[in-house]
Amino acid sequence: MRTSFTELMGIEYPVIQGAMAWISDAVLAAAVSEAGGMGMIATAGRDAQWTRKEIVKARERTQKPFGVNLVLQEQDWREKLQVVLEEKPACVSTGAGNPVPLIAPLHEAGIKVLPLVPNVRLAKRVESAGADALIIEGMEAGGHIGSISTMSLMTQVLPEIQIPGIIAGGIADGRGLACALLMGAGGVQMGTRFYASKECGAHIRAKEAILAATDTDSVTTGRKGSLVRSLRNPLTELYHKMEAEGRAAEELSQLVRGTSRKASVEGDVEWGLVQAGQSVGVIREILPVAKILNDMMEQAKEAYELLSGYFSE
Ligand SMILES: Cc1cc2nc3c(=O)[nH]c(=O)nc-3n(C[C@H](O)[C@H](O)[C@H](O)COP(=O)(O)O)c2cc1C
Known part of the structure; x- marks a missing residue:
């Protein structure tokens, strides 16, 4: 599938495995990237040494692009940023805090920057500061959340930005992907669906x-x-x-x-x-990430055909 986001990152499917603190490590991230999506290593709660080890490990498992997530409210995020600048994963997503000062150094290292934005004002500000794509996360998401729903956020943020918008929060299958793409998004980010995947090391x-x-x-x-x-x-x-x-x-x-x-x-x-x-209610099985992604593409296609049928004579 080709979208603004797959073109930007050189990947097959417009799906990011959202960073999940304590959960998304090198094994999960590399599996998602290897299957054609974008895997993300979550560094929240971990230190700089762990971050370096996981980037090296992910690179041993896949030659495809993967990313690292930095939570900018953590005390040691600068140390982890330094590791990222040295190890150069394909992209960095950021959660909490102000991502603007990170954009120039990450770009100098050849790393794409994907900040998480919870409203239109921040989306416009971060885009004009040079972000490569935006993760637009609604309050249906697992983990730390803002106060606006995914539907309302994508309705209002997507027309205001030129760079790819990645929709997150309550997307759990290919119908959600189709919906986001029809709204003008470049892709989606899912956390909970990948939590219940075979390659996820969670308990x-x-x-x-x-x-x-x-x-x-x-x-x-x-x-x-x-x-x-x-x-x-x-x-x-x-x-x-x-x-x-x-x-x-x-x-x-x-x-x-x-x-x-x-x-x-x-x-x-x-x-x-x-x-x-x-x-979470549609997640009924622990599946391999490749099957999750393949099923999503099938479902998105079905959803698209259903909709286009409404316009035929
Ligand atoms: C268990 C869990 C931990 C998470 N930890 C982080 C994190 O460390 N950093 C971050 O930016 N987002 C974090 N998120 C948000 C996800 O990256 C993603 O945006 C979210 O899960 C999307 O919504 P969904 O759960 O409905 O798919 C977390 C989500 C979950 C479920």
Whole structure:
């Protein structure tokens, strides 16, 4: 498939495997890239040494382009940026913080820059600063989220930008991909769907929690500005109970701090947050990433044919 994003990155399918802290390592990222998408290594919670090791490992597993995600609120993001500048993955996606100062040094190293934007104002600002593509993530996404839905964001951001827009948040199959492309996007980014993939190294109990979840099971914790979306469990129930009791913000954030690792690495899906998006209900099987991508292309084609049928005589 050819889109503005596949052309930009020289890849086969317009699908990014969204960075997932504690989850998307070299193995998952390389598998996605090898299958024709764009794999992303998540560095949140990890150090610079781990970042270098994973980039080297991914390169041993695939010659195709893959990327690295930097979360710009972390204390040591500059050290990780230095590693990235030296190791030169194909692209860097950024989450939180201001990506503008990173654009020039990353470009000098030949690395494409894909900042995550949660609104029109930031999208325009980051595009004019030289970003290569934008990840437009709505609040249906798993993990840390903004406050605008994916449909509203793509409706409003895409007409305002010239560079490829990558839609994220609640995209879990080829119908979502077709929808984003019809809206004028260059591709999509999925996290939750790849969480429940064969090559993902997350704990089996976390993957099984994703398979068991239905449309109403994805809930948010946190305050405006730092909302996190994950699956309802005893921890989110306790959080909401304490919130209703009017407990202090610090006590509430202490309750959930660091608990994503607890679920995804240790497998404690009751007292750890299984971060997952709102379209989790269509994810029913742990599949190899190549099958996820192939199925998506088939479904997108079917969706396109369905729509074009409406216009024929
Ligand atoms: C478990 C999990 C961890 C995530 N960690 C990060 C991260 O470290 N950095 C980032 O930019 N986005 C992160 N995200 C967001 C994803 O990259 C992606 O944009 C999101 O999952 C898309 O929505 P979906 O889950 O509905 O597919 C995370 C998402 C999940 C589900």
